[in-house]
Amino acid sequence: MTKIANKEPYQQAYYPPAPTGFTRFMRTCVLWQIWRFIVINVKMLKLMANSH
Amino acid sequence: MSKIVILGAGISGHTVARYLNKWVGNQHQIVVVSPNAKWNWIPSNIWVGVGQMTEDDVTFDLAKVYKKTNVDFRQAKALSIHPEGDADSASPFVTIEYTLPSKQGQQEKIAYDYLVNATGPKLNFGATEGLGPDHGHTVSVCTASHAIEANHKLQETVEALRRGETKTLVIGTGHGMCTCQGAAFEYIYNVDHILREAGVRDRARIVWISNEYELGDFGMGGVHITRGGYVTNGKTFAESLMVERGIEWIIRAAVKKVEAGKIHYETLDGTMHELEFDFSMLIPPFAGVGLKAFDKAGEDITANLFLANGFMKVDGDYTARPYAEWSANDWPKTYQNPTYGNMFAVGIAFAPPHLISKPMTSASGTPINPAPPRTGMPSAAMAIAVAKSIRDMLNGSDKPTHTASMAKMGAACVASTGSHLLRGTAATMTVFPVVPDYEKYPEYGRDMNLTFGEIGLAGHWMKSMLHYTFIYQAKMRPGWSLLPD
Numbered sequence: 360m361t362k363i364a365n366k367e368p369y370q371q372a373y374y375p376p377a378p379t380g381f382t383r384f385m386r387t388c389v390l391w392q393i394w395r396f397i398v399i400n401v402k403m404l405k406l407m408a409n410s411h
Numbered sequence: 412m413s414k415i416v417i418l419g420a421g422i423s424g425h426t427v428a429r430y431l432n433k434w435v436g437n438q439h440q441i442v443v444v445s446p447n448a449k450w451n452w453i454p455s456n457i458w459v460g461v462g463q464m465t466e467d468d469v470t471f472d473l474a475k476v477y478k479k480t481n482v483d484f485r486q487a488k489a490l491s492i493h494p495e496g497d498a499d500s501a502s503p504f505v506t507i508e509y510t511l512p513s514k515q516g517q518q519e520k521i522a523y524d525y526l527v528n529a530t531g532p533k534l535n536f537g538a539t540e541g542l543g544p545d546h547g548h549t550v551s552v553c554t555a556s557h558a559i560e561a562n563h564k565l566q567e568t569v570e571a572l573r574r575g576e577t578k579t580l581v582i583g584t585g586h587g588m589c590t591c592q593g594a595a596f597e598y599i600y601n602v603d604h605i606l607r608e609a610g611v612r613d614r615a616r617i618v619w620i621s622n623e624y625e626l627g628d629f630g631m632g633g634v635h636i637t638r639g640g641y642v643t644n645g646k647t648f649a650e651s652l653m654v655e656r657g658i659e660w661i662i663r664a665a666v667k668k669v670e671a672g673k674i675h676y677e678t679l680d681g682t683m684h685e686l687e688f689d690f691s692m693l694i695p696p697f698a699g700v701g702l703k704a705f706d707k708a709g710e711d712i713t714a715n716l717f718l719a720n721g722f723m724k725v726d727g728d729y730t731a732r733p734y735a736e737w738s739a740n741d742w743p744k745t746y747q748n749p750t751y752g753n754m755f756a757v758g759i760a761f762a763p764p765h766l767i768s769k770p771m772t773s774a775s776g777t778p779i780n781p782a783p784p785r786t787g788m789p790s791a792a793m794a795i796a797v798a799k800s801i802r803d804m805l806n807g808s809d810k811p812t813h814t815a816s817m818a819k820m821g822a823a824c825v826a827s828t829g830s831h832l833l834r835g836t837a838a839t840m841t842v843f844p845v846v847p848d849y850e851k852y853p854e855y856g857r858d859m860n861l862t863f864g865e866i867g868l869a870g871h872w873m874k875s876m877l878h879y880t881f882i883y884q885a886k887m888r889p890g891w892s893l894l895p896d
Contacts, residue, residue, distance in 0.1 A: 371659065375650035386836055386867040396869035399839050403823050406841050406861050407895055410792060410820040 413439045416523035418489045420445035423758030424529030426794035434802045436481035446488035446510045455878050457597045459558035461605045463830050466555045486511035494751040495707035528723050528756040532697035541669030542585040548669045549691040568690045572611035578689040583620035585693030587665025590630045590782035595694050597826045603656045604829030619660040630781035632768045635855040636864045665779045681774025722762035739818030739848035745811035755797045758790040788822045791896040818846035825874040837870030
């Protein structure tokens with residue numbers, strides 16, 4: 360049986376947050392993303408209204 | 412009848428031309444001078460660079476579009492500006508040299524009443540030895556033709572990976588003073604996406620290299636967003652994206668030299684390093700296009716009109732001050748040249764008063780910091796403000812009537828991280844204002860209600876929608892002026 364090595368800590372990839380499976384699922388969940396598409400559009404329109 | 416000459420037909424120049432044609436095209440003469448025959452929606456070049464779009468998808472013939480309008484299009488490059496005329500003529504004029512094949516090399520003087528410099532950047536590959544597709548060893552996605560070549564080399568790399576070889580791909584910035592990290596940021600994720608779709612990602616090492624102090628700086632000094640109950644710096648999300656996709660990163664790096672298969676770079680601590688690669692896309696630094704200026708007596712006044720980097724001085728405060736004393740008020744508002752009131756500069760062509768990110772210099776004196784971004788949405792906003800000001804000045808106003816300071820406007824950036832109708836994603840980011848204003852927003856320099864970011868499929872749909880919308884608008888199809896810029 361192969362001995363499993365300890366995962367190396369204190370490396371570049373050790374610190375940043377990693378998305379959970381649920382977060383990754385929601386990123387491409389069509390229904391949720393249709394809602395986010397509307398939200399993003401509204402946010403951008405608000406941004407443009409404040410810029411001009 | 413007055414004559415307005417616009418130098419450049421990129422995002423900002425073409426925007427000025429569209430609106431002036433709409434508002435004053437019947438009463439006044441509008442001339443557009445551009446060395447390129449085609450308009451290019453540059454944000455989509457990254458998709459050409461991975462083979463998911465063609466050159467025709469991101470470009471169109473300018474002459475064909477301007478033919479439908481009152482705009483007189485000259486396919487030529489501007490050589491010099493004579494804001495006081497010369498010994499033969501009291502009228503200000505520009506000299507141009509045609510790049511149109513049938514008139515190649517012919518020079519001409521074009522008189523103007525108003526001049527808009529929207530010449531964009533010179534892609535200064537020469538600033539780093541061995542950088543760039545023409546005389547170097549790296550590829551670029553800064554133009555559609557560069558992106559085609561990038562894709563050609565990327566597909567060769569994919570084929571080699573399919574054969575079982577292992578390859579190192581390095582993507583990022585090719586100089587210590589680059590801007591436009593966003594294009595490289597999008598490209599690295601699209602390359603990652605392509606390799607995953609091809610089933611060869613496990614044999615590729617992908618490395619990001621940039622002049623940012625921290626990931627997610629983007630030349631704007633980074634950004635804070637509210638997420639998950641915390642106000643978090645964009646660095647966290649940028650690093651998370653890299654880790655999630657198994658991408659390594661090197662930051663605080665100035666690429667000093669590129670040899671075939673080897674990048675030499677210096678880091679902020681002054682040490683030199685080497686990085687071997689099989690495929691590399693590195694963004695070049697930008698400079699002004701090298702326009703000259705002469706007074707009535709023929710004396711060279713280039714240094715009066717332009718900063719040393721070749722960008723045109725406008726109404727910004729160019730007084731050299733330490734970082735702690737920089738202010739949002741330093742940034743230009745009307746984009747009018749302070750010496751010649753009938754001259755404006757927009758888009759990348761105007762000279763920023765200073766960086767947005769904090770200046771950093773390596774132990775051996777190499778500046779390693781991103782230059783300020785001024786493309787996309789800000790570029791169009793300042794173009795519209797200048798077009799409105801010129802319209803009003805033509806109607807009798809004695810000074811510009813509209814402003815578009817980057818310290819008072821927001822910007823939206825949709826950065827593709829993989830193109831697919833159902834599996835694609837993009838990071839959507841908005842910042843308000845682009846230049847932090849710590850007097851108005853003491854804590855983070857920005858309005859936290861208007862500054863946000865998220866990643867998902869909706870972002871990809873947004874990016875695709877913007878692609879088709881902006882090309883439709885730029886082609887001046889029916890109703891174009893109703894669409895947001």
